[in-house]
Amino acid sequence: MADEKPPQPAPAEEAKWWIDRGPVKEREKSEALGRGIIEKWTYELLKDYKQEQAVRNVVDINPRTLKDLAHAPLGWNYASLGVGAYPPDRLAKIKNSLALPADARALLIDAGYSVRLLITGEPVGARLLDVNFTEGPSLDFWVNNEMIEERLFPNLEVTLKNLRAHLADYLTPPKLD
Numbered sequence: 001m002a003d004e005k006p007p008q009p010a011p012a013e014e015a016k017w018w019i020d021r022g023p024v025k026e027r028e029k030s031e032a033l034g035r036g037i038i039e040k041w042t043y044e045l046l047k048d049y050k051q052e053q054a055v056r057n058v059v060d061i062n063p064r065t066l067k068d069l070a071h072a073p074l075g076w077n078y079a080s081l082g083v084g085a086y087p088p089d090r091l092a093k094i095k096n097s098l099a100l101p102a103d104a105r106a107l108l109i110d111a112g113y114s115v116r117l118l119i120t121g122e123p124v125g126a127r128l129l130d131v132n133f134t135e136g137p138s139l140d141f142w143v144n145n146e147m148i149e150e151r152l153f154p155n156l157e158v159t160l161k162n163l164r165a166h167l168a169d170y171l172t173p174p175k176l177d
Contacts, residue, residue, distance in 0.1 A: 063145075065118065066125040069107050075100060077107045084112020086133075090156065091115060094133065097160040101171055121171040129170050131159065139163075141170055 069077070076095055091108065094117065100106055101121060109116040119129040128142040137159040141149040153159040 063125070065107070065109075066120065066128070069105055069118065069120065070124040072105055072107065074103065074105055077105065078110065079107060080110040081112070084110075086110045086112060086115040090133075093156070094160065098163055098167060101168055104171060119167070119171065127171050127173065129163075129167070131163070133159065 091110070094108070094115070098106075098119075100119065103122045105120055105124065107118045109118070114132060114134040117129070117131040117133065119131075121127055126144060130140040130142065132138050133156060137153045137156060139149070139151045139153070139159070139162075140147055151162075153162065
């Protein structure tokens with residue numbers, strides 16, 4: 001008994017049943033996954049999910065958004081996804097808490113339960129802050145389409161305090177000596 005090894009957790013790939021990379025015929029054989037109503041619905045929804053295409057779609061979102069943002073006026077811009085409205089007082093708090101540099105554009109994308117904030121200077125997209133205001137806000141900082149920094153924050157207030165203190169640093173390229 002002392003020589004027995006405790007059971008090992010399944011490798012991450014096995015746990016990701018919704019990312020099925022096998023041929024379609026093999027995927028259809030795995031009908032055993034769905035026994036209940038929710039399981040069957042989820043399986044049907046995701047059985048033809050193509051991870052590679054989804055990754056391409058996600059990766060393509062920022063360039064398409066930045067292309068549109070390049071034509072937007074300097075300052076604050078707003079877009080709604082039409083799935084509700086982020087609380088107006090919290091939206092105002094975000095805008096009022098951040099003084100944008102003169103050459104910056106900001107786009108608030110309202111998803112109802114959350115808002116995504118993109119801030120970029122000139123040239124558009126060269127330096128990009130991508131902040132998601134959810135229950136646990138996050139910040140991604142990109143330079144020339146390469147992620148440089150990723151941070152998580154405990155709440156809206158801490159996120160805004162950090163952004164106020166460092167916004168200009170994020171958007172201003174370092175000076176070459």
